[in-house]
Every structure is written in structure tokens, then in C-alpha cells.
Amino acid sequence: MGVPWADWDHVVKIDPDKTLRAGETFEDVCATGTDALEIGGTTGMTEAKMARVVEATAAHDVPVYIEPSNVASVVHRDGLDGYLIPIVLNAGDPFWTVGAHKEWARLDDRIDWRRTYTEAYVIMNPEASVAEYTDADCDLEPDEVAAYAEIADRALGQEIVYVEYSGTYGDPDIVRAAADGTDDASVFYGGGIRDYESAREMRQRADTVIVGDLVHDEGVEAVRETVDGARAVSTETADRHQ
Numbered sequence: 001m002g003v004p005w006a007d008w009d010h011v012v013k014i015d016p017d018k019t020l021r022a023g024e025t026f027e028d029v030c031a032t033g034t035d036a037l038e039i040g041g042t043t044g045m046t047e048a049k050m051a052r053v054v055e056a057t058a059a060h061d062v063p064v065y066i067e068p069s070n071v072a073s074v075v076h077r078d079g080l081d082g083y084l085i086p087i088v089l090n091a092g093d094p095f096w097t098v099g100a101h102k103e104w105a106r107l108d109d110r111i112d113w114r115r116t117y118t119e120a121y122v123i124m125n126p127e128a129s130v131a132e133y134t135d136a137d138c139d140l141e142p143d144e145v146a147a148y149a150e151i152a153d154r155a156l157g158q159e160i161v162y163v164e165y166s167g168t169y170g171d172p173d174i175v176r177a178a179a180d181g182t183d184d185a186s187v188f189y190g191g192g193i194r195d196y197e198s199a200r201e202m203r204q205r206a207d208t209v210i211v212g213d214l215v216h217d218e219g220v221e222a223v224r225e226t227v228d229g230a231r232a233v234s235t236e237t238a239d240r241h242q
């Protein structure tokens with residue numbers, strides 16, 4: 001696979017509306033060993049906040065992607081590696097599946113399609129603000145999640161299926177179901193990863209785990225543990241194949 005995320009075990013998602021822990025810098029975040037930074041959040045987003053974080057992170061040698069939740073938060077900056085655009089498969093409002101994207105294409109004449117990728121989201125935590133925003137139907141059985149993943153991969157040509165439990169630790173069986181539903185697409189998992197074991201458990205089911213709130217709430221030492229947990233799985237897999 002020639003996609004940028006082919007070797008990503010772990011990604012830190014930075015919310016530009018939140019701060020890092022006192023005394024910690026983006027250099028410290030990059031030094032955790034994470035494979036990439038995704039910059040994006042659901043609420044309180046402005047172009048200025050997004051730009052501030054892009055500028056602060058782009059100087060380090062970890063790839064930086066922005067994940068704009070709406071057209072107002074797309075920024076173009078040197079040093080940005082690309083754009084990861086959410087497409088919410090189980091949104092109640094089609095604005096979040098294709099409507100916002102249509103507006104973006106209409107208003108932005110600088111879209112760099114060579115570095116723009118989409119993430120087919122399945123939102124699973126009804127309490128998360130992203131679920132509220134998108135009016136997502138989170139009441140899904142594993143076979144429905146597998147079917148969303150299959151349709152994303154085989155019918156819609158999506159290269160990433162993102163199982164999103166933002167703010168809470170998800171059901172490993174649901175993540176497994178998404179993986180079972182995909183053939184070519186990579187599975188991203190995000191939500192409630194706070195330590196070595198949770199990162200390892202979800203990385204056993206998903207290709208890449210995303211760690212968000214932890215970096216803001218607990219800081220880089222805790223994030224480093226999750227990197228180790230996620231990476232342990234790819235090391236175990238590589239060992240098995242030797």
C-alpha cells in the first residue's frame with residue numbers, strides 16, 4: 001500500500017481548542033514516538049486556532065495532517081503533509097456525509113487533491129459532541145458496523161474506515177467487526193485510549209489507534225505508554241512472520 005498511513009500504529013489527535021499540559025510542547029508530543037499528528041476538533045474551531053497549531057507542529061519531523069470538521073477550519077500552510085477529511089457514514093444529517101464537502105469544494109479553489117484523503121467515519125458514542133453535531137445513529141450492532149465498513153471499502157472506495165468512540169473506550173468486538181468488513185481499507189480506532197493495555201487491545205483489532213484527549217489531560221508520558229502499547233502489536237506481528 002502506498003498510502004501515507006500504511007505504517008502508522010499510533011496517531012495523536014490535537015484539538016486546537018484545547019491546550020497542552022503546562023510545560024509541555026509540541027516537540028515533546030512528537031518525541032513520544034507517535035507516527036503522525038492529526039489536528040482537528042468538533043467544537044470551538046476557528047481558522048486562527050487551527051493555523052496556530054499547524055505552525056507550531058510543522059517544524060518537527062512527524063507528519064502533520066489536518067482533519068477539518070467544517071469548511072471554516074481548512075487552512076493551507078507550508079509544512080502540512082495533507083488533509084484527512086471525515087465522511088460520516090452514519091450521520092442523520094447528510095450535510096456531514098457530503099454536504100459540507102460540497103460547500104468546501106465550492107468555496108475553496110486551493111484544494112490539493114494529491115494530499116487530500118477521506119476517512120469514512122462510523123460514530124459510536126452517542127454522548128460525544130461529534131455524535132450530537134452529526135445526529136449520528138450510534139445504535140449499531142457489530143454486523144451493521146461490518147456492513148458500513150464493507151460498503152465504505154468496496155462500494156465507496158474509501159481507504160480508511162474510522163471507528164469513532166471519541167471520549168469513551170469502545171467495544172473491541174465492534175472494532176473487530178469493522179476490520180472483518182474491510183478488505184483493502186485501513187481501520188482507524190479512536191476513543192478513550194489512556195494506557196498501554198487499551199492501546200494494545202485496540203491496535204490488535206485496528207490498523208491504527210488515535211489518541212486524543214489524553215495528550216491534553218494527562219500529557220506526554222501517558223501518551224508515550226500508548227505508543228508503546230500500539231507498537232507492541234506490530235512488533236508481535238512482525239515476529240510471528242519471521
Ligand code: 1GP
Nearest residue numbers: 166167190191192212213
Ligand atoms: C477523537 O478518536 C479521537 O476524534 C480520539 O478520542 O479523545 O477519546 O482519545 P479520545
